Amino acid sequence: CFTTTWMLKKPDVPSLVLETAGSSTVLSSVVDDVGQAVERNINGAQLLYELLSAPWLRALLKVPIPPSCSKTQTPSISIMTVIQKTHRPSPEARELYSLLSSPHIHALLSTHDSVAQWDYEPVLPPLPDDLPDDEEAMRIVCLVKNNQPLGATIRRNEETGEIYIARVIHGGLADRSGLLHSGDLLVEVNGNPVGGLEPEEVIQILTNSHGTILFKVIPNPGQISSNQKPVYMKAMVDYCPLQDACIPCPDAGMAFSRGDLLEVVDQSDAHWWQARKLPCAASCAGLIPSASMLKSKQKEQWWRQPLQRFVHDWIGNISWLSSAGFRRSFRLWRRTSYRKRRQSCTTCSPNSNALNTPYEEVALYQRPPQENHRLIILVGAPGVGVNELRKRLIKLNPSTFQSPVPHTTRPIRPEEQSGREYHFVTKELFEYLVCNHRFVEYGESKGQLYGTSTDAIDEVLKRGRMCIIDIEPHSIQFLRTKKLKPFVIFVKAPSPERLRQTRRDARIITNFTINRAFTEDDFVELEEASQLMEAKYRQFFDSVLVNDDLQDACIQLCSIIQQAQNEPQWIPVSWGRTE
Numbered sequence: 001c002f003t004t005t006w007m008l009k010k011p012d013v014p015s016l017v018l019e020t021a022g023s024s025t026v027l028s029s030v031v032d033d034v035g036q037a038v039e040r041n042i043n044g045a046q047l048l049y050e051l052l053s054a055p056w057l058r059a060l061l062k063v064p065i066p067p068s069c070s071k072t073q074t075p076s077i078s079i080m081t082v083i084q085k086t087h088r089p090s091p092e093a094r095e096l097y098s099l100l101s102s103p104h105i106h107a108l109l110s111t112h113d114s115v116a117q118w119d120y121e122p123v124l125p126p127l128p129d130d131l132p133d134d135e136e137a138m139r140i141v142c143l144v145k146n147n148q149p150l151g152a153t154i155r156r157n158e159e160t161g162e163i164y165i166a167r168v169i170h171g172g173l174a175d176r177s178g179l180l181h182s183g184d185l186l187v188e189v190n191g192n193p194v195g196g197l198e199p200e201e202v203i204q205i206l207t208n209s210h211g212t213i214l215f216k217v218i219p220n221p222g223q224i225s226s227n228q229k230p231v232y233m234k235a236m237v238d239y240c241p242l243q244d245a246c247i248p249c250p251d252a253g254m255a256f257s258r259g260d261l262l263e264v265v266d267q268s269d270a271h272w273w274q275a276r277k278l279p280c281a282a283s284c285a286g287l288i289p290s291a292s293m294l295k296s297k298q299k300e301q302w303w304r305q306p307l308q309r310f311v312h313d314w315i316g317n318i319s320w321l322s323s324a325g326f327r328r329s330f331r332l333w334r335r336t337s338y339r340k341r342r343q344s345c346t347t348c349s350p351n352s353n354a355l356n357t358p359y360e361e362v363a364l365y366q367r368p369p370q371e372n373h374r375l376i377i378l379v380g381a382p383g384v385g386v387n388e389l390r391k392r393l394i395k396l397n398p399s400t401f402q403s404p405v406p407h408t409t410r411p412i413r414p415e416e417q418s419g420r421e422y423h424f425v426t427k428e429l430f431e432y433l434v435c436n437h438r439f440v441e442y443g444e445s446k447g448q449l450y451g452t453s454t455d456a457i458d459e460v461l462k463r464g465r466m467c468i469i470d471i472e473p474h475s476i477q478f479l480r481t482k483k484l485k486p487f488v489i490f491v492k493a494p495s496p497e498r499l500r501q502t503r504r505d506a507r508i509i510t511n512f513t514i515n516r517a518f519t520e521d522d523f524v525e526l527e528e529a530s531q532l533m534e535a536k537y538r539q540f541f542d543s544v545l546v547n548d549d550l551q552d553a554c555i556q557l558c559s560i561i562q563q564a565q566n567e568p569q570w571i572p573v574s575w576g577r578t579e
């Protein structure tokens, strides 16, 4: 990898070509603008339009700059001087004089004239005398060091000892020069033949070079155009190039975290892709492992990790769950079910989904107005306020927002109505629904079963309402379907100070249904659980809402949901495909 930095030298284009092309372009765009002004009936625009369209003015602007023309005497000033000196200038020449003297045109032409006369430093050295006759056989590339990386890597053919350009990084200097391509054979660097050298020795030559640097390359005859259409991917895993011993050039690598949106600009290499992180600040892409490469790396790590590590994770999860002391009704049974399910797992992987898809291809999607609303999922640490926010939202606009009616096996109470508070069902029916995978989540509380079914979600959506559910984050996966296109909002705990301030008067209901104030232990537990949840599941979150002031959080939640339903959002491409 070239670690030194280079700048592309301005090509030696005859100034006349630049002048002519530049003036014509400027004039054409001025004529276009004035033409539009004419259409809008702006006073005096007609006169100006005719003047600018006049063939003689166009011809005049194409007059080459005489070699003697000094830098202080730009072409437009020269023309004005000529007109001034003319004994009896024609009416057109007088019109031209007044046009050129008008401040805007004068500034425009002066800018053009000075740019056209700029000198670019340093001046290129003369071309070597021993240039090969066949122009195509050898390419001379002249670059000048600046503060940007060259953006190219090299490799050595172990059999022949030849040095090749291995890859050119998108948006880097080499790429923008358009002169160096992957597969080009590097013959010389600054007059030093590089054939037979080790890549490190070539890099050393480059590092020691200052100012202008001359590459002699034999272009790759089979060069494939690297103008690939970018593909957008969501990272489902974390990656750090500095910790990756396999990366061909760690400096060119790009780190990313789960949930980052990546614009993959080059997938031509089976092992290393090139990508930018969105929103895109850097013009230069970075190297990232391809999906297959990342998968094999993950598998390797998974097998290599000591068993102790997983035992530790496992215990960590359980203690987090069991110590989450304050639970309301629905979330109470969710906890129980999560714990039970995890304990009965026969195979345990660190993150089986991430192993399947280290990257998830995504595309922008805007819900057509006639389609069902997207399912809104709220997740958050126990006690952070997910339930409170959901209830407030529905209370605010019950004709728009609704939650699915859960199922239960507990007996109906006199004031209740089946299908309103709960779908009251027998234990047998409940178990039948479980066996048929009809529940998003289910669990047991005080000997009774509770669960939220996918049918109940469908019912809300079919009525044209926005369905809001709050679930445990591990259940998100089950709902990520083309049909529901869920939009996941993570409700995050505010700063420790704000958490304590805002929840001073809040009440919580614990496992033992005691309505009590938050204790210091509750706050600490909530913060830890919130951080843990975000770290573990952030690749599934579409939006993060900090539940600081309740009123503000409610307003923000409404606006996030409106955007989710009515504005373009990134979704997995598989959700958008028509079968």
Ligand SMILES: Nc1ncnc2c1ncn2[C@@H]1O[C@H](COP(=O)(O)OP(=O)(O)OP(=O)(O)O)[C@@H](O)[C@H]1O
Residues within 6 Å of the ligand: 326, 327, 328, 331, 380, 381, 382, 383, 384, 385, 386, 387, 388, 389, 502, 503, 506, 507, 508, 547, 548, 549, 550, 551, 553
């Ligand atoms: N922003 C806030 N400011 C003050 N109090 C809040 C805020 N958000 C929630 N609360 C209060 O905190 C308590 C716990 O909230 P809530 O029951 O919604 O938590 P939860 O995340 O649903 O957890 P659980 O599942 O345990 O109920 C409630 O008394 C609620 O009114």
